Amino acid sequence: MTNMQEYVVQTEQLTKQYGDFTAVNHLDMEVEQGEIFGFLGPNGAGKTTTVLMLMGLSVPSSGTAKVGGHDIIEESREVRSVASILPEYSSLYGDLTTFENLDYLGQLNDMPREERENRIHDVLEIVGMSEWLDAKYESFSRGMKQRVGIASTMMKNPKVVFLDEPTLGLDPVGTREIRELILDLKNRQGLTVVMTSHILSEVQLTCDRIGIINRGRLVLKETMANLNHVMTGAEDRRVDFKLTKVTPELVKDIEAINGVKEVKQENGRLYVYGTDDTDIHVSQTIVEHGSTILLMKPREYTLEEIFMKYYQQEAD
Secondary structure, eight states: OOOOOOOEEEEEEEEEEETEEEEEEEEEEEOOOTTTEEEETTSSSSSHHHHHHTTSSEEEEEEEEEEETTTTTHHHHHHHHHHEEEOOSOOOTTTTBBBHHHHOOOOOOOTOHEEEHHHHHHHHHHHHHHGTTTBGGGOHHHHHHHHHHHHHTTOOEEEEEEEEEETTTHHHHHHHHHHHHHHHHHHHHHOOOEEEEEHHHHHHHHEEEEEEETTTTTEEEGGGGGGHHHHSSSEEEEEEEEEEEOHHHHHHHHHHTTTTTEEEEETTTTEEEOOOOOOOHHHHHHHHTTTEEEEEEOOOOOOHHHHHHHHHHHHO
């Protein structure tokens, strides 16, 4: 078996079945120390089911996983001592104050009173909610509730935090604030964050790596930096040019370059499809024709385009 101590989270063939329905299907996934991992998929893809198993709150049908070095089946209590979860819908109590909610969580984790109180002040300072210590949770906006929720996950100094749809239902300002807070969890607090979401724009701005799950299967696992290489590996790479002038002769000579598959001209731009090693030859040809390159940019794919590609592949 692979050494599962190398990662904060690692699954091997993790599977969850409900009768004839397979919610999670032989999932192999790793999360590295100190990264923000985006766990993506449409509703019903198996994201939340996976997280519940990783927290030791649901028993897998087969396969295994370790979180913080602890087996999720044999050491589920130890798993919950090093991992925290913020569910999509908060489990905090509306009629309790911020302090009372966090103090109660500290008691559940067997924290002595002085340690609890110190930790409450520390985590509220981190999330920017110190001045609402004695305000009732039910009086908060959705964004403020998420801040307190994130504070609650930090009470026991976890190694990894699972955030289930943390920006769902927030306005643009609240979304940005939670995004910045999640980045701070990594950059300032040194936490590992696993973030489930189907809001692709937020994942693209926040995460170091992503895994796409669909129908319980992991269909893609990649760093954000390499996503464009994943896409262009299956189709011709495109480079966009803006030039001072384009002539039919120039287009013809670019098309003749070895490795160039196609040249398109639209809206004053030249789109050249081909391999990586054609760029220098295309540039030289442009200069030889007396034109100046004002813009040269490889086409970048959005996470939505990448997600839809793998989602449609699974649907076919």
